[in-house]
Amino acid sequence: MSRRALRKIVNAAALGLSGFATAVGLFFLGAILWTLVSRGVAGMSATVFTSMTPPPGASGGLLNAIY
Template sequence: MSTAASLHQSRKRRNGVMMTLCVVAAGIGLAWLALILGALLYKGLSGVSLAVFTEMTPPPGDAGGLLNAIYGSVVMTIIAVIVGTPIGVLAGTYMAEYGRFSKLTTIVRFINDILLSAPSIIIGLFVYELMVRPMGHFSAIAGAVALAILVIPVVVRTTE
């Protein structure tokens, strides 16, 4: 048997062993996921009803719903999309159509790439220091600004 053929057989065997190990590891991970989701559904499904989604949030310690939280999330998302989408579309269109080779486009593209890779927690801390601390309280506007900062780079990249 030639050296090349034996090397090929050795690599093929090693590949089979590694593929088997990967499948076993993925199976173990999926089994843990199924166990966690099963326990969550088994213990938590009894507490979920239509009232959870339609009642206002009560004072601490009382049972109640999540309507305020759902409404606040929807409002923040709508504001973020209304602010972020036009800015992103305009910036992406400018970069693709008018400023292809300009220095400004190169700088904006670089900053956009940085914002695309920025973790959302960092954006949240930035907006917290910029808006929440000076105002003295949380607000839907601050949350919407953080979401808009996260939306703009995605829209710019998609438009470009």
């Protein structure tokens, strides 16, 4: 086997492994984003953006963080 053929085989294997690793990483990033959005949408309402920040333990909003 020539050096050129060996180099092409190693290149193809490395390219395949890096593509697989990229696909796995993107899958997990997508799963995290999906979980974040699906669970976060339930907590969004107008009061979150229009109520003042409460003391610890009370319910309130994020108005102080916006202004």
